[in-house]
Amino acid sequence: MASPNDLQFQEFDEAADLLSADPEATTLSVSVTSTRAGGEDVKLDLTDEEEGLPESLCYSSKNLLGGQKSQGGFWTFEYYESLFNVDTVQVLDRVKGSVLPLPGRNFIKHYLRSNPDLYGPFWICVTLVFSVAISGNLSMFLTQMGNPAFHYRPQFHRVTIAAVIIFMYAWLVPVALWGFLTWRQSADRQVKGYSFLETVCVYGYSLFIYIPTSILWIIPFEWLRWMLILVAMVISGSVLVLTFWPAVRDEAKLIAVATVVAILLLHTLLAVGCKVSGSQ
Amino acid sequence: MAEEEASRPFAGLSDVSIPEDIPVEGDISVPMGANKRDDEYSTLDEPVKETILRDLRAVGNKFIHVLYPKRSSALLRDWDLWGPLLLCVTLALLLQGGAADSDDQGGPQFAEVFVVIWFGSIIITLNSKLLGGTISFFQSLCVLGYCILPLTVAMIVCRIVLVGGSGTVSFVVRLLVVTASFGWSTFASTAFLADSQPSNRKALVVYPVFLFYFIISWIILTFSPSH
Numbered sequence: 001m002a003s004p005n006d007l008q009f010q011e012f013d014e015a016a017d018l019l020s021a022d023p024e025a026t027t028l029s030v031s032v033t034s035t036r037a038g039g040e041d042v043k044l045d046l047t048d049e050e051e052g053l054p055e056s057l058c059y060s061s062k063n064l065l066g067g068q069k070s071q072g073g074f075w076t077f078e079y080y081e082s083l084f085n086v087d088t089v090q091v092l093d094r095v096k097g098s099v100l101p102l103p104g105r106n107f108i109k110h111y112l113r114s115n116p117d118l119y120g121p122f123w124i125c126v127t128l129v130f131s132v133a134i135s136g137n138l139s140m141f142l143t144q145m146g147n148p149a150f151h152y153r154p155q156f157h158r159v160t161i162a163a164v165i166i167f168m169y170a171w172l173v174p175v176a177l178w179g180f181l182t183w184r185q186s187a188d189r190q191v192k193g194y195s196f197l198e199t200v201c202v203y204g205y206s207l208f209i210y211i212p213t214s215i216l217w218i219i220p221f222e223w224l225r226w227m228l229i230l231v232a233m234v235i236s237g238s239v240l241v242l243t244f245w246p247a248v249r250d251e252a253k254l255i256a257v258a259t260v261v262a263i264l265l266l267h268t269l270l271a272v273g274c275k276v277s278g279s280q
Numbered sequence: 281m282a283e284e285e286a287s288r289p290f291a292g293l294s295d296v297s298i299p300e301d302i303p304v305e306g307d308i309s310v311p312m313g314a315n316k317r318d319d320e321y322s323t324l325d326e327p328v329k330e331t332i333l334r335d336l337r338a339v340g341n342k343f344i345h346v347l348y349p350k351r352s353s354a355l356l357r358d359w360d361l362w363g364p365l366l367l368c369v370t371l372a373l374l375l376q377g378g379a380a381d382s383d384d385q386g387g388p389q390f391a392e393v394f395v396v397i398w399f400g401s402i403i404i405t406l407n408s409k410l411l412g413g414t415i416s417f418f419q420s421l422c423v424l425g426y427c428i429l430p431l432t433v434a435m436i437v438c439r440i441v442l443v444g445g446s447g448t449v450s451f452v453v454r455l456l457v458v459t460a461s462f463g464w465s466t467f468a469s470t471a472f473l474a475d476s477q478p479s480n481r482k483a484l485v486v487y488p489v490f491l492f493y494f495i496i497s498w499i500i501l502t503f504s505p506s507h
Contacts, residue, residue: 084410087480119411123488130495137502154502156392 083197086117094120098205101239107205108198108243116197121204125170128207131214132166132274133158138218161277169270170207174199177263181247184255194247206239206267214274225275233271237264339363346429346468356419356472364425367432368397371496374435375503393499400492401425408477408485415476424489427469431493434461435500442505454501462497466490 073079097111105111137155144150178199185193194202213232217225240263248256323331339362372393405420413420438454469489477485 081410081412084407084412086484088483089480091484119407119484123407123491126488127491130491134498152502152504154499154504 080118083116083118085115086119090115091117091120094205095208098208098239099235101235101242103242106243106246107202107239108194112198112201116195116201118197118200118204121170121200121207124204124208124211125166128211128214129159129163129166131211132162132277135214135218136277139220142218142220158277162274165270165273166207169266170203171200173266174203177244177259180259181244194243202240202243206236209236210271210274217275229271229275233268236271237267240264240267335360335362339366342426343429346426356415356423359419359422361418361422361425364397364401364422364428367425367428368394371397371428371432371435374432374439375499377505396495396499397425397428400495404488404492407488408473411481411484412478413473413476413485415473420473423469423472424492427465427472427493428496430461430464430468431458431496431500434458434497435503438500438503439505442503446504458497458501462493465493469493 094107094111097105097107101107108116133155136158140155141152174196178194178196181199182193209232213228216228219225241260244263245256245260248259338358338360342360342363372390375393376390401421401424404424405417408415408420409417415423434457437457441450441453441457444450466486466489470486473485473489474482
């Protein structure tokens with residue numbers, strides 16, 4: 001394949017040559033977005049097969065160094081600004097990708113493309129906290145409606161508990177997983193490990209399916225609730241498995257399987273925990 | 281002659297005159313009373329009533345802009361945080377006296393409402409700045425705080441309705457009032473904030489505002505009085 005130096009100014013007729021040389025390669029996508037200062041921001045993404053490194057060149061009138069993100073240390077405002085560098089269309093696209101996990105699509109490679117954002121994970125977690133708390137409150141109200149001794153209470157402590165659990169899950173589990181993957185990664189592996197932000201991003205977006213699930217939990221049928229939980233766990237778990245399996249499959253079989261099982265187990269615990277706290 | 285000249289050292293200068301075309305430059309300033317010219321800008325000497333009324337008039341002016349939202353920059357240009365503080369305290373006070381106050385499984389305490397409103401506003405402002413908004417921090421806080429006005433009005437209406445009873449009819453009325461004021465608040469704040477965002481990220485900024493007012497509406501709607 002072309003070396004990184006050849007990718008700088010590629011004419012479009014060479015794309016056909018590249019594709020004929022390697023029909024397995026995925027597409028070349030050029031997106032032109034205008035930044036708020038009116039500068040042109042051209043991103044060229046060439047993603048090879050799964051082991052390839054996603055190479056993205058970013059030409060920006062404001063950033064001629066070609067860096068992708070992280071201008072400055074993590075204590076500067078610009079660093080966090082680069083983490084919110086997404087458009088509405090991109091966020092909706094990522095949400096769609098988390099709800100429809102197709103077997104060929106690694107969430108990180110296909111949707112994030114070296115541009116992880118913190119907007120999605122943060123606001124999905126906040127929405128999930130409130131939707132779990134509100135729907136738990138409503139479902140309790142509906143089950144107790146006929147009871148004359150029952151007096152409705154808003155139960156705001158649910159919000160605090162849900163917030164603690166969900167935010168801890170969305171931050172601590174990716175830290176642990178990223179630490180584990182980075183520790184196991186050896187120097188001669190072809191797969192570049194996922195960065196911390198990408199891991200957090202995947203986990204954040206994978207929680208999106210729980211939002212409509214928690215809203216549908218209000219319906220007071222027990223079998224429906226268990227079915228909804230199962231569906232949500234399958235979808236969300238498969239997003240995570242599809243993302244992390246390529247990073248782990250080079251390991252010894254036992255460790256690979258153990259890692260995937262651990263991911264799924266924690267995800268199940270979260271779902272069941274939400275369900276149990278919702279039905280109290 | 282030489283002795284005379286020596287005894288009178290400046291005698292030779294007595295008939296020297298300064299020609300009038302040599303400009304003599306310099307400033308002579310007498311620093312007294314010069315500050316009297318600033319009287320029209322000095323607010324130190326005005327009566328206290330005038331000072332308070334001026335701020336109240338500014339706050340009231342912004343209330344009117346919220347109630348009839350049109351794309352004007354009055355809210356943004358002269359931002360102040362008195363209005364949001366007033367509304368926040370009013371809302372928090374009205375949410376007291378609920379049935380759940382004595383329990384721990386309950387309604388919001390005064391401090392909780394404060395924290396939700398201010399912390400929520402700060403997070404939304406940070407979010408819009410990180411997404412590349414051109415609005416300043418305090419301007420955004422000002423807009424979000426002032427747009428709580430319809431919800432405060434809804435809270436007043438709800439408390440009046442609840443005096444009459446807390447059955448299904450009152451719930452339906454309260455639901456309608458709170459829904460209408462929630463829509464009004466979101467629409468008003470979007471009218472002020474949307475212009476400061478690039479067009480491909482408007483929805484990303486509007487959604488947290490929507491969520492914020494939804495949560496406040498939920499708190500208002502689930503308020504139940506003590507018996």
